[in-house]
Amino acid sequence: MASTASRPLTRRTHILVDTLVIDVRREADGRAVLTPRGELVHGCAGILSRALAGVSPGSPRIDLDMARVTFMDTAALQFLDTLDAYGRRHAVPVTATGWTGQPRRILELAGLDTTDPLNPAERPARPRSTPPVSSMVAAERTEQLLLLRQELDQLREALTTRPVIDQARGILMAAHGCTSRQAWDILREVSQRSNTKLRAVAAMITTGTQPDAPPPPEEIRTALRVAIESRRL
Incomplete structure (x- = not known):
């Protein structure tokens, strides 16, 4: 008979409302891994709250893998606030990593850490001896910023x-x-x-x-x- 200790302790819960599904999995070390799939739009914070309610009280940490989130608007900020509040209330470390595509661009535009907005890494100070950025690169970055601002304006309009x-x-x-x-x-x-x-x-x-x-x-x-x-x- 195989030892149960060698098997990962997994439990999957699917919560579906509109365009967001959250998969809840418990790993062998006890931590809970949540995998949202779909869009972070109106109502996503409530979906997260219900998913977190299914997490074992003894979980030492909560990790969210955001790689399958394909779209988000400003409602994602409430989603992150809900996750952060849960971690503080239960004194449990929480992370939200794996951002890609459009959600990552929105985090950049909002000035949030694109690796883990809840646990931003300290950015090293730029050495004074570093040469200035070329005008071509600066122009490209300016154009990208304008495009991101236009996209954010459209997202805000879409929200209302x-x-x-x-x-x-x-x-x-x-x-x-x-x-x-x-x-x-x-x-x-x-x-x-x-x-x-x-x-x-x-x-x-x-x-x-x-x-x-x-x-x-x-x-x-x-x-x-x-x-x-x-x-x-």
């Missing part, structure tokens, strides 16, 4: 106008078999190509599905067609 945007994303997902993230990217590209606010684009797409509704303007239809074809949906 989420219902109509969610409807438009659902329509695109049903019509073209794309993912939630792909639908968001399509809406954003159409907004940029047509120089139209994201909410207005979403409203036109949503209204266009109603009986006897007029089609969206030509520039919106053209931008939508290009955005969809570029992803070969």
Whole structure:
């Protein structure tokens, strides 16, 4: 008979609400590993609270692997606050690592540590003898910062106008078999190509599905067609 001590003590719990799933696993050393999958949007903090409620009280630490989070808006800050508050309340170390893609860019823009925003590493002071950054690199960084700011502005707008945007994303997902993230990217590209606010684009797409509704303007239809074809949906 195999010894139970040699087997990892694992327990998986799946909590699903909207676009976020959190997998809870207990390792052999007792620590809890949480793996969120999906999007950190409105309601994500509540999902995390319910996942944490299923963690064994004796867990010596809580580690979150964020590598499978594909999208987040400003609701992610409440998600991190909930995790941090849990760690302080139970006197348990907590980490949130593995950030990639769009979530990592948002952390950069927000000035948070992209390795672990709850446990930021101290950045070494830059030596005075270090030569100045070339104008080409500085220009590239400025352009990247502007793009990130534009993306954050769109995220803030999406947060306040989420219902109509969610409807438009659902329509695109049903019509073209794309993912939630792909639908968001399509809406954003159409907004940029047509120089139209994201909410207005979403409203036109949503209204266009109603009986006897007029089609969206030509520039919106053209931008939508290009955005969809570029992803070969």
